[in-house]
Each structure stands twice: as C-alpha cells, then as structure tokens.
C-alpha cells in the first residue's frame with residue numbers, strides 16, 4: 223500500500239477530490255493531511271474521511287528534522303501539494319526525490335515562481351491580456367514551480383473575464399485532472415521500480 227500525505231493551506235477543494243478518488247483504492251491511500259493553517263477548511267474535509275491531520279508552523283517546516291519523523295511514522299511514500307503555501311525545504315525534497323507533486327494554476331513556466339499563488343496568478347494573466355490559461359501538474363525540486371512537468375491543460379480566457387472567473391475555470395480543470403495524474407504517475411513509477419529491483 224502506497225501512502226500519500228496531502229499538504230494544504232486553505233479550502234482544500236483539490237484535496238477533497240483526491241480523498242474521494244482514492245477512497246477504497248487497494249494500492250494507494252491518503253494517510254495524512256498536513257495543514258499550515260489551523261483554521262483551514264481542509265481539516266474538516268479530512269475529518270469527514272477519517273483521515274488524520276497535523277498542523278505545522280513555518281518553524282516546524284524549516285526545522286525539517288521534526289516533520290520527517292512524522293512522515294515516517296505515517297509511512298508516507300509520496301507528498302501531494304494541494305494549495306500549500308510554503309516552499310518545501312531541501313531535506314524533504316532530497317528525501318522524497320521525484321515523490322512530491324504540485325499543482326499550479328497557470329501554464330508554467332508562465333506565471334510561476336515566488337509570490338505567484340492564488341488570485342495573484344489570475345490577476346497577472348488578466349493584466350498580460352492572455353487569451354488562454356490553464357493548470358500544470360509537476361514534480362517538486364529545489365526551485366519554485368520548476369520541476370518536471372507531468373501534465374498541463376488549457377482553458378480560454380475571455381476579454382470580459384475577472385481574475386475570479388479565470389480562477390474558477392482553472393480550478394475545474396484541476397479537479398478534473400489532479401487525482402488521475404497522481405494515480406497514473408505513482409502507479410507507473412512503482413511498476414518501473416519493481417521492474418528495476
């Protein structure tokens with residue numbers, strides 16, 4: 223059984239999709255939800271699925287030494303970032319090489335990098351007069367929004383769209399693709415590892 227930890231900071235609508243998708247799956251399960259925010263709605267969503275949660279502070283995350291044993295205790299194999307606000311520290315990236323996935327609400331490398339999150343992304347898309355936007359699912363490395371791209375999908379941006387309109391359209395794409403891309407990536411990677419061993 224492969225154990226996932228979902229890292230979130232807010233509403234967790236992507237986390238909700240992922241928890242639903244893997245419910246009853248015999249190979250992959252969501253074993254832990256890590257939140258950077260004690261008020262985050264994702265904590266209630268996780269409770270609804272009976273999935274354990276922990277809250278971490280920025281200091282906890284920076285002193286990676288504290289988080290790693292927690293992930294180990296929960297037998298975490300892959301980390302799924304779903305609206306997690308802070309950068310993942312080096313030691314965790316090195317421990318989970320090619321095993322951390324993120325979703326970003328733009329067509330990377332456009333509109334990515336430090337400070338590019340939430341509505342700011344869609345405001346920038348609007349300001350630049352882009353005709354299309356979309357979402358990117360990628361692996362996490364040591365730089366912001368820079369790891370290998372696993373999947374992208376595009377949506378139109380209309381002249382009359384507000385940043386909120388763009389955000390809603392992109393979020394729909396995220397909900398549609400993220401769980402399936404996680405499943406495909408992990409399943410094929412694990413098969414490959416088995417073949418190599």
Ligand code: GRF
Pocket residue numbers: 230232233234235236237304305306325326327340393396
């Ligand atoms: C999503 O737009 C995702 O791309 C970004 O953060 C947002 C999270 O939304 N990384 P939610 O908490 O899953 O609703």
